[in-house]
Amino acid sequence: MTTDAQAAAQPGGRNLPKADGGLPVIGHAIPFFQDPVGFLLRAHGRQGEAVTFSLPGRRVASFCGPQANAVVLSLDDTEADRRPVYEPLLAPLLGRGVGFNAPADVMTWHHSLLLPHLRRDALTRHAAIMFDQMERYVAPWNGDGTFDLMAVMRDITARISAHCLIGPRFGRTLAPVLPALLSRLEASFFMSFAIGPRPFLPHHRRADRARETLTRAIKEIAPRDRPEGKKRSHFEELMRAEGPDGRSLDEETAAALMLSWLFAAVPITIHAAWTGVLLLQHPQWLPVLRAEQESAFTDYPPTTLSPLHKLERLGHCLLEAERLHPAIWLLPRLAVRDLCIRGYRVPRGYLVCASPGASHRLPDVFRDPGAFDPDRYLPDQYLPDRTEHGTAHHALIGFGGGRHPCLGPAFAQQAIKVIWSVLLRAFDLELAGPDVREVRASVFHPPRQPCTVRYRRRKR
Numbered sequence: 540m541t542t543d544a545q546a547a548a549q550p551g552g553r554n555l556p557k558a559d560g561g562l563p564v565i566g567h568a569i570p571f572f573q574d575p576v577g578f579l580l581r582a583h584g585r586q587g588e589a590v591t592f593s594l595p596g597r598r599v600a601s602f603c604g605p606q607a608n609a610v611v612l613s614l615d616d617t618e619a620d621r622r623p624v625y626e627p628l629l630a631p632l633l634g635r636g637v638g639f640n641a642p643a644d645v646m647t648w649h650h651s652l653l654l655p656h657l658r659r660d661a662l663t664r665h666a667a668i669m670f671d672q673m674e675r676y677v678a679p680w681n682g683d684g685t686f687d688l689m690a691v692m693r694d695i696t697a698r699i700s701a702h703c704l705i706g707p708r709f710g711r712t713l714a715p716v717l718p719a720l721l722s723r724l725e726a727s728f729f730m731s732f733a734i735g736p737r738p739f740l741p742h743h744r745r746a747d748r749a750r751e752t753l754t755r756a757i758k759e760i761a762p763r764d765r766p767e768g769k770k771r772s773h774f775e776e777l778m779r780a781e782g783p784d785g786r787s788l789d790e791e792t793a794a795a796l797m798l799s800w801l802f803a804a805v806p807i808t809i810h811a812a813w814t815g816v817l818l819l820q821h822p823q824w825l826p827v828l829r830a831e832q833e834s835a836f837t838d839y840p841p842t843t844l845s846p847l848h849k850l851e852r853l854g855h856c857l858l859e860a861e862r863l864h865p866a867i868w869l870l871p872r873l874a875v876r877d878l879c880i881r882g883y884r885v886p887r888g889y890l891v892c893a894s895p896g897a898s899h900r901l902p903d904v905f906r907d908p909g910a911f912d913p914d915r916y917l918p919d920q921y922l923p924d925r926t927e928h929g930t931a932h933h934a935l936i937g938f939g940g941g942r943h944p945c946l947g948p949a950f951a952q953q954a955i956k957v958i959w960s961v962l963l964r965a966f967d968l969e970l971a972g973p974d975v976r977e978v979r980a981s982v983f984h985p986p987r988q989p990c991t992v993r994y995r996r997r998k999r
């Protein structure tokens with residue numbers, strides 16, 4: 540029996556409609572690189588759920604909307620493969636033989652080594668670490684002052700990820716330099732998937748040095764970095780695991796794998812920062828969220844996950860940040876054979892993309908899609924005509940979906956809930972300038988710096 544996704548991906552079908560414009564050789568590169576999500580929205584607005592356009596040396600088949608997302612994200616690697624797209628992006632960052640650069644069965648094994656850190660028992664331990672890290676971080680902020688939102692989010696998500704996923708000593712030792720090192724890695728994520736193999740630029744050299752420094756630090760510190768109450772360090776656990784070929788990891792690969800976990804701090808930073816920008820641009824939400832804090836936390840900081848699960852309104856604000864500013868706005872794959880997707884013929888060699896950035900702003904899926912409206916996620920017993928996110932699977936794809944969804948949403952959302960719980964409880968906050976723009980130079984679209992926030996410590 541074939542599934543809908545398989546049936547939709549049989550060869551045949553009609554030609555993809557073309558995006559307007561485009562120049563010889565460079566194709567649609569100028570509007571695409573200037574404002575990728577705007578370009579995709581305009582193209583899909585005119586042509587519907589499928590459209591093709593060209594970039595230098597690439598033809599792209601872009602799909603948009605819940606039904607198309609479901610099909611594209613369910614394609615398997617023998618149809619549309621992520622690996623040739625992500626490989627050039629990640630190999631210089633993490634080295635070879637890890638994640639997308641490893642054979643498929645090894646990559647699956649690598650993912651399985653991360654899972655123990657993302658299960659409920661681990662998340663309960665992480666919650667204590669997250670609150671502790673965040674409270675210590677803001678402890679010196681007395682009276683009033685200002686901070687740069689992105690800089691603070693980089694600092695705190697790096698500390699949290701290092702401490703939870705690698706170990707406490709690594710977190711403490713690297714805290715002063717980790718955000719800058721991760722930023723250097725992030726800067727090398729120029730849109731290489733869209734322009735083929737990366738040109739070697741100065742920021743790639745800086746990224747290479749950052750990777751060397753981090754790998755060395757992981758190898759030096761992580762092996763003896765035992766979390767409290769544990770017999771072995773996370774690194775020792777990794778080295779004991781047995782792979783599909785019966786062999787275990789060597790030290791270099793274990794360090795690269797840990798670096799890939801650490802890099803997850805980058806999308807968490809962006810999601811946490813946009814959550815903050817949107818909340819502070821819509822201050823009418825702050826009393827609602829503070830009231831929710833009062834009712835959710837009977838003891839503070841909590842010793843279980845249940846109070847964090849009770850923060851539903853804050854959760855809805857996170858969903859709006861994911862919708863309006865997905866940390867990863869495009870999910871590309873390479874068509875490894877001729878495909879037919881939703882009745883459209885996609886020739887082998889095309890880049891096949893689902894786009895969180897464009898899909899999340901479709902007016903027929905999300906009412907008034909440009910508006911920050913966390914109520915759209917309320918359960919339908921409160922507002923029967925809402926719950927737009929619930930109406931269609933794959934309407935919201937900020938964490939991917941289908942065959943290869945993100946492994947870390949629970950960890951990421953928990954970290955962001957903790958960060959904003961601590962900030963909202965301890966401080967009155969406002970944006971110094973309400974107009975915050977996004978940086979569009981890479982596969983990530985963070986808020987532009989400086990993004991200054993004024994704070995005043997609240998009376999306890």
Ligand code: HEM
Nearest residue numbers: 803806807810866867870937938939943944945946947951
């Ligand atoms: C706000 C934070 C995060 C965002 C927005 C995010 C987003 C995504 C997206 C969109 C994908 C799918 C990529 C694709 O289909 O092409 C993905 C995959 C993945 N993510 Fe995340 N992620 C986040 C945090 C994390 C964290 C904290 C971890 C683990 C510590 C993690 C681990 C992974 C892994 C291992 C995959 C690959 C899954 C696979 O290919 O089977 N992510 N992430």
